[in-house]
Amino acid sequence: MTRQLTASAELIGWWAALTLLWIVLIGPVDPLEWCLGAAAGLIAALAARGARRAAGDR
Template identity: 55%
Template sequence: MRRTAEFLIWWAALLVLWLVLVTTVDTLELAVGAGASALGALAATAARRAVTPS
């Protein structure tokens, strides 16, 4: 549950950043931003787990 929450927080933060930086918000831009945010959130959670001892 904690990993899911961490992923969703990262995803939401990166999606908001994407929407702030993009000039036109249409359906395609939103879909691309959601996908890019998901990849970034996955990388951020994986990197944190790699450096944090279990």
Template identity: 60%
Template sequence: MTAVELLVWWVALFALWIVLISTVDVLEVAVGSAAALVAAVAAHAARRAVRRR
């Protein structure tokens, strides 16, 4: 479940990044991918923290 949740978050956040940038090139894709991964991990951790309450 964790991997699926992270993948869903990553795809959604990466898609948002691609939609919001003006020029799609290799560097933007790499930065967007890394930023989406960091945000996906943070979102997963936040959901896990709320679930523990």
């Protein structure tokens, strides 16, 4: 249970940070860009978590 909670917290942290970065860099934001930013942030967060786990196993 603790492992799942830690993984979820890490994923949410990455997602929030990357989505915020997307929104800040885009400039004027409309609802479609919020959705695209959230989706791109989630994909990048999954990749970042996978890369961190892969590097940590070595």
